[in-house]
Amino acid sequence: MRVFTYLLMAFLILCAISVSLSKNLLNSILIYMSFSLIMSIIWVILESPDLAITEAAVGAGVTSLLFFVTLKKIHAISGKESGDEQEKD
Amino acid sequence: MSRKKTEKEYQKSFAYYFFRWLNGEKDEYLGEVEITPKEPYRETEEEKRARIRGKRAIFLRLYGAKKTRAVRAFELFYKAASVVFCGILICLLLLTVSYLPPTGAADKPVNNEVSERYIENGLQETGAVNIVSGMILDYRAFDTLGESHVLFIATITVLILLRLDKKKNDGAGITAEQAELNDAVYEPKSDTILQTAAFILVPVIMIFGLYVILNGHLGPGGGFSGGAIIGAGLILYLNAFGFEKTERFFTEKTYKWVSFGALSFYCLAKSYSFYTGANHLENIIPKGTPGAILSSGLILPLNIAVGLVVACTMYAFYVLFRKGGF
Secondary structure (H helix, E strand, O other): OHHHHHHHHHHHHHHHHHHHHOOOHHHHHHHHHHHHHHHHHHHHHOOOHHHHHHHHHHHHHHHHHHHHHHHHHOOOOOOOOOHHHHHHO | OOOOOOHHHHHHOHHHHHHHHHHOOOOOOEOOEOOOOOOOOOOOHHHHHHHHHHHHHHHHHHHHOOOOHHHHHHHHHHHHHHHHHHHHHHHHHHHHHHHOOOOOOOOOOOOOHHHHHHHHHHHHHHOOOOHHHHHHHHHOHHHHHHHHHHHHHHHHHHHHHHOOOOOOOOOOOOOHHHHHHHHHHHOOOOOHHHHHHHHHHHHHHHHHHHHHHHOOOOOOOOHHHHHHHHHHHHHHHHHHHOHHHHOOOOOHHHHHHHHHHHHHHHHHHHHHHHHHHHOOOOOOOOOOOOOOOOOOOOHHHHHHHHHHHHHHHHHHHHHHHHHOOO
16 A cells, blocks of 8 residues: 555656646646546545545546636647747748 | 505615616616726737737847857856756755654644544534534534635636626627637537437436535535536536537526525524524534434535535536636
C-alpha cells in the first residue's frame, strides 16, 4: 500500500508539471482531469471517502466540462493557432 | 369581489409599483437614470491595417530586433533567477512539511477537545452514523448554508455576465437566438455513440447521485457530492439529446423555484433548530434510530436541499456558458 501511495504521489507531481508545460490547452485539461482522479484515489487511501466522491464529481467532472465549453467558445479546441496569429498574415 | 380602491388610487399605491416592477412591465428608473447603449465598435479597413502594422512593429521590436548584450545578459539572469527562486521556494515548503507532526501521532494539535467531542458525542447528538455529515450539517450547518449561498451567488454572477436577451441585442453583439445557432454548429447532432452511451449511463448516474444524497447521513457522500453527480448526469443528457429534451423539465423557472425553495427551506429549518437549541427549548424533530434511512433529524432534508442547489448550479453554469440562457 505504501508503494502504491508513493506511486500515486509521483503521478500527481508528474501531472502537475506536465499541465504547466503542455502547449496544447486540450491536453492540459485532460491531464488536469487525471490529476483529479489520482487525487480522489489518494483521498480514499487517506480514509476520507466523502472528499473522494466530491473530488471525482467536481474536479474530474464538472470543472473540466466547464473548461471544455470555455475552450470551445474561444475556438481553441481545434488545435489551430489562435485568431491573433492568423490576423498577422 | 370589488376592489376597495379606485383604479386611480391603486395606481398611486406602493403595491402597484412593486408588482409592476416585479413583473418587469416597466422600469421605474427609465428616463431618470440615463443608460444609453454604447455605439458598437467598428473599424475601417484603414484602421485595421494600421493596427496590424502597429502590432507587428511591437512584435518586431520585442522579438525580432537584434539582441544587445545587455538584453541577452538580462534574459540569462531572468532564467537563472527563476530557477533559483523556484528552488528556494520548494526547499522552504519541504522544510515546513518536515516540521509537521507525523500521521497518527497522539499529541497532534488536531487531536483537541473539539474533534474529541465530535467523535464521542456525534452519534448521540446528531443521530448521523457518518460523523462528517453530522458535523457539516448539524454542528457547522451555518457554514454549509453560507456555501450554498456562495453557489447561488456564483450562478447569479454568471447569469449577469453571460445571459443574453432572447430578441434584443444588448451590447453583447449577439442575441440569444444567434448564440443558439452559433452553439448548434458545435453540438453533436444525434450522435449514435453518444446517445447510446447516455441512454445507458444517465439513469445509473442519476440513481447513484440520489443514493449519495439520500445516504449522506449513513455513509460517505452528502448533498454536495450527490448534487454534483446529478448535475454531471444532466449535462451528459443535455449533450446527447439537445436542448429541446432538457427544456421540457428544466427551464429558467425551474432553476429559480428549486434554488429559492431549497435555500429558504434550509434557512427556515436551521433557524428553527438554532432557535430551539440556543434557548434550551424542546426540538420536535425526532432523531430516529441511528442507521435507519429516516433518522438523524434534519440532516436528510438539509442534504436534499443542498443537493438540489448544487445540481441546479452545475447545470445552470453549463447552460449559461454554452448559449447564454436556459
